[in-house]
Amino acid sequence: MKQSIKLLVLIALSTALQSVRxxxxxxxxxxxxxxxxxxxxxxxxxxxxxxxxxxxxxxxxxxxxxxxxxxxxxxxxxxxxxxxxxxxxxxxxxxxxxxxxxxxxxxxxxxxxxxxGEATHSHGPSGSHSxxxxxxxxxxxxxxxxxxxxxxxxxxxxxxxxxxxxxxxxxxxxxxxxxxIDSELMEIGAKKPGIPLMASHPVYQYLARRYGLNLRSVQWEPREAPTDEQWAELVGILDAHPARWMIWESEPAKETEDRLAMLGIKSLVFNPGANVPESGDWLDVMRENVDNLKQIL
Amino acid sequence: MSDSLYLAWRYIGFNRWKTLTLMACITLITVLPLTLQVLLSETERQMLARAASTPLVVGAGGSALDLMMSTLYFGRDVPELIDMSDSEEIWKTGLADAIPLYVRFRARDYPIVGTTLDYFDFRGLGFAAGRPLAVLGECVLGAEAARRLELKPGDSLVSSPDNLFDLAGVYPLKMSVAGVLKRTYSADDLAVFVDLKTAWIIEGLGHGHGDVARDGDTSVVLERSEDNVVANASLVEYTEITKANIDSFHFHGEPENYPISAVIALPHDAKSAAILRGRFLESLVTAQIVVPFEVIGALMQNIFRIKNVLDAVIVVVGLATVLAIALVFALSLRLRQREIETIFKLGCQRATIAHLLAAEIILILFASGVLCVGILLIVDHYSADLVRLIFVN
Missing domain, CATH: 3.40.50.1980 (Nitrogenase molybdenum iron protein domain)
Structure with a gap:
């Protein structure tokens, strides 16, 4: 009888412990x-x-x-x-x-x-806001x-x-x-300080600041052909910022890449890793980014 | 004694109307003060329970009572406002969680309570229908507000204008009802809960309208420069937040400067609470931190001073009733003089007669006592609901 009671107490205790854990x-x-x-x-x-x-x-x-x-x-x-x-x-x-x-x-x-640099607007008594x-x-x-x-x-x-x-x-x-990765990027930045670079999208500000990249951005989408106005904007930027590389978030369209090449600009991908990659993980993507960026050296 | 009780019982049975009147008098005079005591205690408990469950409240300096009435019971009077940054400061201390509240506007006479979802968890508010707030422009109704307004999830409710005579003022906002809360028998039952950002949109700090910079409509443009477009007063702001226009809603200024009426601070432990209170006392900021239980407790003490007056009245009425009952018994004895003489002549002693009368009184008091206990048990059982019925109106 005593054995049974002990067994019951043990079972109750272990159940309680398990539920707490x-x-x-x-x-x-x-x-x-x-x-x-x-x-x-x-x-x-x-x-x-x-x-x-x-x-x-x-x-x-x-x-x-x-x-x-x-x-x-x-x-x-x-x-x-x-x-x-x-x-x-x-x-x-x-x-x-x-x-x-x-x-x-x-x-x-x-x-x-x-x-x-974005436009502001205002209305009513509250004054303008941006x-x-x-x-x-x-x-x-x-x-x-x-x-x-x-x-x-x-x-x-x-x-x-x-x-x-x-x-x-x-x-x-x-x-x-x-x-x-930080060390590798610092090395790249140190080897080519101030080299002008273009970015297809304004998403590399922190990369540029930390690693000393001289980066100007346009607002192009990798899979959309830039309009004539966008090409003209780029040419305008290149006058003062003679970049030879454009950094993309993902592979650009072949036509865009070819037309950029005609302007003497090569394309490289630096995927910010904001969304799940097709293969590999975030760190793989970043390591590939570093390898891609080494092309500017 | 059993003979006396038997005779007394027979007498009471024969004079049932006189007995019932006596019982009613005794029962009423006993039950009245005791019932009052039970209900007042329950009222005090319920009112203090909401205060006791709210550890600390931060608000602008001024009347702590106004702050409590607004924060705990969503009263009409709006206390001095503080900034959203005060709520964030509490978070940053790491000593307490902070729940901001903005109780200022009303929708068809029901208070609109701008807050965060944390409030629902804090008060343990469950949903009777629908779902929690998810996007701007939605509201969640307290059970009683939903019942009286005859609204259910999917319906809409329009905020009332802040000032009827301010024709150029803020547009009323048509809010979509996302859910209805379960009944809690508290001030939450009568509230219309919205996200803080929605409350700020009702105030006009945030709004949505067509893109004046890109839309072709030049009639709404007062002035256009390279980096700024000034729209005129004909620019129509959206009065309802929908999937189609939600992206156009924006706020002017920094959210940390936006107004709130109070912050409920939930310290992680007693030590954190003490440190937090100390910081507010030390700092020279205009905000105050108060313990709701202390403020409402003091209020209750003042309110329940009236109970002393009621007690005095009941004592006087009770004395009068006791005298009346004594008179009834005295008159009864006089009326029964011949009956008593007959009993005496039958050989009964005076003590036996006294036994008979005492037995009658004991039986009447006992019956009244039973009745009294029964009524008190019923009142006590339903006291919570009775008080809620009185207060949640």
Whole structure:
């Protein structure tokens, strides 16, 4: 009889322990606004978090608009990782729980790059206002990427204090890889200081600032043929900025590439890694970017 | 004694109307103050419960009571406003979570409460129908507001103009009802919840309109320069936020400078609460941090001073009733003089007669007591609902 009671008590205790541990062992539900954050969070959390990035693969996460159902999914997450710097325009019109929001770039928000030059408008008694924005591909400065990764790790630790060592170890590994890329890019920048470069899209501001690239941007889409006005704008820029390379977010159309070649401009791809790549992962993409950029040397 | 009780019982049964009147008098005079006590205690508990569940409130300096009435009960009086940056400052301390509230506008006489989704989690508000707020221009209704306005998810509700005589003022905003909350028997039942940004749009700090820089309509353009387009007053702003025009909605100025009426601060522990209060006391900022329980507790003490007056009235009425009952018994004895003499002549002692009368009184008091306990049990069982019915109107 005594044995049976002991056995029952043991079973009850182990069940209670399991239920307590279960709550802490449940993977965190993390929602992010771009692939870079998804990669960082997945690397740091490993199997301890389900990191969701619901934007379609062919969309631009900056301008992608989630459905109401997807916004509800974001609301239910344990953690919502934001890039900050005005990334993901849909956030302006969405309602998300402040307690779950984490601006991963908050640590360097005083170093955001403001984009000027856009038209302003005014009406009524409020005076004029401008819609100038902030450069948002913050992680292309890999030192900033490290700070973003640290912010993610810090939040994960705050949610799962018991996994602090695991998260910090994973962060350490990620940091080393990011530092290696940072060093390589610094070398490239140092070897060709001030070399004029063109960018097909204004998304490389932080890359240019950190690695000393002399970059001017147009607003071209890789898969759309530039208009005559856009070509004229480029030619105008080249007068004062004799670039021999244009950096693209993805492979440009053959016709565009050929016409650029006629102007003496070669094309190279530096994929910002905002969305899930066709193959490989974020780090593979960045390593390929570095290799591509070495062509300017 | 059992003989006396039997005779008393028979007497009471024979004079049932007189007995019932006596029982009613005794029961009423006993039940009235006790019921009042139960209901007042429940009222105090319910009113303090909302304050007690709200650890700290930050608002502009001034009347703490106005701040509480607006923050906890969404009262009509709008306290001095503070900036959204005050809410962010609380977050940055790492000592507490902050829930900003902007209670200023109304929709068909129901308070529009601009807040974040964290408020719903904090108050444990569940949905009876529909879903939480998701995008700008949506609202979620409290159960009672939805019932009275006869609205359900998918319907729309228009915000009331801030000032009827301000013809050039803010356009009313047509809000889409996203969900209806479960009944909580609190001020939340009568509220219209919106995202803070929607509240700011109602105020006119944010708005949507056609692209004056790109649209061909020159009639709305007052002045056009290389980097600025000035539109005239004929530029029509959207009065409803839809999927088609949501991207055109924008805000003027920095969100951290936008107004809110209060911030509910949720400290992580008692130490964090003490540090946070200390910081506000030390700093020279105009904002104040208050403990709602203390403010509402003090208010309750003042309000319930009226209970002392009621108690005094009941004591006087009670005394009068006791005297009346004594008179009834005295008159009853006089009326029963011949009956008592007959009992005496039958050989009963005076003590037996006293036993008989005492038994009658005991039976009446006992029956009144049972009735009294029964009524009090019923009142106590339904006291929460009774008080809610009185206050959630």
């Amino acid at each position: 279960g709550a802490d062992d449940d993977p965190l539900e993390v929602y992010v606004v771009n692939y870079t954050l998804q990669y960082f969070a997945s690397r740091i959390a490993g199997g301890h978090a389900r990191v969701e990035f619901p934007a379609p693969r062919d969309s631009d996460p900056v301008f992608w608009k989630p459905s109401t159902a997807t916004i509800n999914d974001y609301q239910k997450a344990d953690l919502i990782l934001l890039n900050g710097a005005g990334y993901a325009k849909w956030l302006d019109g969405a309602t998300l729980p402040r307690a779950k929001l984490v601006n991963t770039s908050r640590a360097f928000s005083d170093r955001y790059i403001k984009i000027g 819609h100038t924005g902030t450069a948002f591909t913050t992680w292309l400065d890999f030192q900033q990427a490290i700070l973003q990764a640290r912010a993610i790790a810090e939040e994960l630790v705050s949610k799962r204090a018991g996994l602090k060592d695991t998260f910090e170890h994973q962060l350490d590994l990620l940091e080393r890889e990011l530092l290696a």
